[in-house]
Every structure is written in structure tokens, then in C-alpha cells.
Amino acid sequence: MCCCGCQGCFVLTENITFSCFFHSSLPRSAVTVNCAVCVFPQIIKKKSWLTVFVSEHKVIIVGLDNAGKTTILYQFLMNEVVHTSPTIGSNVEEIVVKNTHFLMWDIGGQESLRSSWNTYYSNTEFIILVVDSTDRERLAISKEELYRMLAHEDLRKAAVLIFANKQDMKDCMSAAEISKYLTLSSIKDHPWHIQSCCALTGEGLCQGLEWMTSRAGLR
Known part of the structure; x- marks a missing residue:
């Protein structure tokens, strides 16, 4: 059972102390995931000793300026909206999801x-x-940047995840519209997935x- 009492969670790994973002540390006998109350509880912050035991996968987060890249990165890491300014160079954070370690590079998108x-x-793997x-x-x-x-x-050999961000905005394009315009169905040599999301609320990011x-x- 989750620290918040959620019955929908399940034990992932034994003998690990875990802290979710909204509650105190769980007992050393359980790590819980997929809780409806504890958003992203399966994400363990960087520099955890658990990273010794997991595989590492390099991820680059790219897109045009003001697309929401940095906001998404820090939703992953902190589950909250962080005030951001245009990225000059890159931000890098380590995130562990379940037993998978991602090293995420958020790269500036100005022209x-x-x-x-x-x-x-x-x-880069993703x-x-x-x-x-x-x-x-x-x-x-x-x-143009995607196909380049x-x-x-x-x-x-990289897999591609496209986040169709700002789905909370009026008159936004749907993920299906964006997929059609980007002709994603023509991509045969790379696994790909497009996901609707809202960086400000975190909706869609977990998927x-x-x-x-x-x-x-x-x-």
C-alpha cells in the first residue's frame, strides 16, 4: 500500500528506502509506483545510490525555443513548475524510472x-x-530539424518521443494533426511515439x- 493509502500501487523492489514528492519516506520494505495521488512516485531523484544498479540511457531533449523543454525536464525531476529562462547551452539531470536510469540533456532551442x-x-539512445x-x-x-x-x-539507433506540448491552450493542434504534418508514419528506421501533454500540469508526461x-x- 502506498504512503497515501492508495490501493492501486504495487511493490516494485524490496529493501529500498524511497521518498515520494508529497509524503515522507516509505518503510524499507517497499517502493510504490503508479499512485494516483503521488504524481510520478516512481521517479527517484538524481544521485541516488540506486543508480549503481541500473542501466544508463542518454536522452536529448530538443525543440524550438519556448516549446517547453526545460519545464518538462523539471516536471520529471521535481514534479513542479519551475520558472525558466531561455536555455543557453544545456541543462542535464539524472532521473531513474523504475529500474531504468535516464541521463537527460535539455538543449537550448534558439535558432x-x-x-x-x-x-x-x-x-544518444532517445x-x-x-x-x-x-x-x-x-x-x-x-x-526540418527532426529529419535532420x-x-x-x-x-x-535512437528512438524518438514527440511531446505535443501545451494541449491546455485554446486552438492548439492535436497530437494526430502534428503527427500527420510531421509525416511520422514515414519513419521506418526509428521507433517513435507521439504523446499529448501539458508541461505545466504534468499531464501526459508519465505516459x-x-x-x-x-x-x-x-x-
């Missing part, structure tokens, strides 16, 4: 920085492309992480 994205590609679902005018640029990345030798975790288990 002047996109030419340097390829310096982060080496050993690409998270964040799309602003309200930014119809620049969707063509997102498409997929053609790069260092990313030939995206679950897809990545399942893919990581196949590697």
Missing part, C-alpha cells in the same frame, strides 16, 4: 544554437522532441516516460 545540437548526439502545439507557423522548422537529426549517423522505459528494456 543560433540549433547548429550545435549535433555536439550532444554521441551515444530523442525527446518537444513541439509547441500552438505554434503552427514554426511547425515546418520542427519537422534522424539522418545523423550518431542517432541512427511518455513509460514508453521510453519500455523501449529501454528492449535494448
Whole structure:
């Protein structure tokens, strides 16, 4: 049972002390996941001693400026909205989901920085492309950047998660519309998944992480 009394949780691993974001540490006999009250309780913050026992997967988070990349990263890490400014260079955080360790690089998306994205590609296993679902005018640029990345030798084995962000906004494009415009169905050499989300509330982010975790288990 979860610390909040939720009956929907289940024991993942024994003999681990775990702290969720809304409650105090659980007993040393249980780690719980998928609680409806404890949002993202399966995410263990960086520098946990548990990282010694898990595999590491490099992730790059890319997208145009103001798409919501950094907000998503810190929702993953802290389960809260963090005030952000345009990223110059990159932010990097370590996140463990279940028994899978992700090293996430959030890379600045301003036009002047996109030419340097390829310096982060080496050993990347997952690409998270964040799309602003309200930014119809620049969707063509997102498409161009996506296919440029997929053609790069260092990313030939990378899986792609597309977050259709800002789904809470009026007149936003649906994930299906974005998928059609990006012609995702034409991508045959890379596993891909598109997920509707709202970075401010965290809605949809857990589902995206679950897809990545399942893919990581196949590697």
C-alpha cells in the first residue's frame, strides 16, 4: 500500500528506502509506483545510490525555443513548475524510472544554437522532441530539424518521443494533426511515439516516460 493509502500501487523492489514528492519516506520494505495521488512516485531523484544498479540511457531533449523543454525536464525531476529562462547551452539531470536510469540533456532551442545540437548526439539512445502545439507557423522548422537529426549517423539507433506540448491552450493542434504534418508514419528506421501533454500540469508526461522505459528494456 502506498504512503497515501492508495490501493492501486504495487511493490516494485524490496529493501529500498524511497521518498515520494508529497509524503515522507516509505518503510524499507517497499517502493510504490503508479499512485494516483503521488504524481510520478516512481521517479527517484538524481544521485541516488540506486543508480549503481541500473542501466544508463542518454536522452536529448530538443525543440524550438519556448516549446517547453526545460519545464518538462523539471516536471520529471521535481514534479513542479519551475520558472525558466531561455536555455543557453544545456541543462542535464539524472532521473531513474523504475529500474531504468535516464541521463537527460535539455538543449537550448534558439535558432543560433540549433547548429550545435549535433555536439550532444554521441551515444544518444532517445530523442525527446518537444513541439509547441500552438505554434503552427514554426511547425515546418520542427519537422526540418527532426529529419535532420534522424539522418545523423550518431542517432541512427535512437528512438524518438514527440511531446505535443501545451494541449491546455485554446486552438492548439492535436497530437494526430502534428503527427500527420510531421509525416511520422514515414519513419521506418526509428521507433517513435507521439504523446499529448501539458508541461505545466504534468499531464501526459508519465505516459511518455513509460514508453521510453519500455523501449529501454528492449535494448
